[in-house]
Amino acid sequence: MYVLMDIMVSPGGVGLSVSPYVARCQQIFEDAGLTYTMHGFGTNVEGEWQHVMAAVQRCHEELHAAGAVRITSHMKLSTRNDRDQTMADKVTSVQQKLS
Numbered sequence: 001m002y003v004l005m006d007i008m009v010s011p012g013g014v015g016l017s018v019s020p021y022v023a024r025c026q027q028i029f030e031d032a033g034l035t036y037t038m039h040g041f042g043t044n045v046e047g048e049w050q051h052v053m054a055a056v057q058r059c060h061e062e063l064h065a066a067g068a069v070r071i072t073s074h075m076k077l078s079t080r081n082d083r084d085q086t087m088a089d090k091v092t093s094v095q096q097k098l099s
Contacts, residue, residue, distance in 0.1 A: 001049045004078040008042035013069030025059040
């Protein structure tokens with residue numbers, strides 16, 4: 001099943017800056033071959049369900065190993081069974097309506 005996900009990973013117990021941890025998750029998404037786009041409050045990720053969830057699990061495992069005592073991930077997931085749709089499709093649809 002293809003899934004679109006918006007995720008914000010919040011590591012705790014690591015001080016004020018979480019950017020090294022965010023960067024690690026970005027690399028995990030890249031290594032997994034997923035389509036992803038970071039934004040100001042998280043990351044949009046898309047791919048097959050099992051690959052996306054495996055990457056989320058790897059984020060948690062690696063961030064704990066890197067010293068994060070606590071990690072909270074906030075996720076929104078979207079699936080469809082009527083047609084194929086990507087994150088780019090969703091953005092393009094709105095942009096066309098604005099033109």
